[in-house]
Amino acid sequence: MPPAMLTARGIDAGWVPGRPVVHDIDLDIVPGQVVGLQGPSGCGKSTLARVLALIHTPDAGTVSVDGQTVAAYRYATPRDVRAKVAILFQQPRLSVDPRLTMRDVIAEPLRAQRRRDGLAARVEEVAVTVGLTGELLTRRAHAVSDGQLQRACLARALITRPRYLICDEMTTMLDASTTAALVTTLADYCTAEGAGVLAISHDDALLTHWADKVILLDR
Numbered sequence: 001m002p003p004a005m006l007t008a009r010g011i012d013a014g015w016v017p018g019r020p021v022v023h024d025i026d027l028d029i030v031p032g033q034v035v036g037l038q039g040p041s042g043c044g045k046s047t048l049a050r051v052l053a054l055i056h057t058p059d060a061g062t063v064s065v066d067g068q069t070v071a072a073y074r075y076a077t078p079r080d081v082r083a084k085v086a087i088l089f090q091q092p093r094l095s096v097d098p099r100l101t102m103r104d105v106i107a108e109p110l111r112a113q114r115r116r117d118g119l120a121a122r123v124e125e126v127a128v129t130v131g132l133t134g135e136l137l138t139r140r141a142h143a144v145s146d147g148q149l150q151r152a153c154l155a156r157a158l159i160t161r162p163r164y165l166i167c168d169e170m171t172t173m174l175d176a177s178t179t180a181a182l183v184t185t186l187a188d189y190c191t192a193e194g195a196g197v198l199a200i201s202h203d204d205a206l207l208t209h210w211a212d213k214v215i216l217l218d219r
């Protein structure tokens with residue numbers, strides 16, 4: 001049996017050919033575990049997060065999902081592999097089309113996979129899980145608060161029941177009570193589904209509370 005893990009081996013990645021911002025990184029995300037990732041600003045945490053979320057092609061190295069080597073990134077990633085890994089970004093406004101309703105934001109991954117059976121019921125279910133109900137779901141993304149929009153992004157991330165969640169400073173923009181609510185929702189999901197998390201944060205207290213172990217990424 002292949003190992004049930006999201007693994008990175010020997011990853012070089014960056015934005016300019018021949019000038020990687022992360023070099024020779026090995027990392028494992030195990031189902032049921034929260035791995036924290038810290039490091040100075042600009043050291044490449046978000047770049048590495050994007051590689052692990054399969055939305056940025058590494059210059060070298062291999063990412064595997066449950067033993068399956070990822071051969072193609074971004075839009076070319078096969079659907080079954082893509083559905084296993086979700087990412088949450090720091091700024092929900094930059095990751096959502098402002099013209100969509102909250103309901104449509106949440107439904108996006110299933111629509112993209114043309115999974116329409118039971119779509120409305122699943123959207124309602126996952127919206128309730130993140131604390132969004134009623135009239136809020138009919139509002140467009142530009143007409144809700146950052147915290148409400150990040151809740152929709154969490155629901156969008158959970159809707160495919162991913163096995164791995166990459167959280168790139170997902171609570172940095174939020175107040176303490178919204179942060180606590182989102183982390184609790186995510187932790188409950190991970191316990192119920194046995195999902196693994198990579199949690200990038202500058203918040204030592206949050207990672208001390210939430211992560212099983214913390215990795216330091218240096219320049």
Ligand SMILES: Nc1ncnc2c1ncn2[C@@H]1O[C@H](COP(=O)(O)OP(=O)(O)OP(=O)(O)O)[C@@H](O)[C@H]1O
Nearest residue numbers: 014015016021039040041042043044045046047048
């Ligand atoms: N889209 C991009 N195009 C070009 N360069 C980028 C892009 N995104 C990041 N970089 C560069 O890659 C390097 C690493 O950035 P990255 O955002 O991965 O660091 P980080 O550790 O997440 O920083 P922070 O903690 O400030 O968010 C930086 O020099 C940054 O300028």
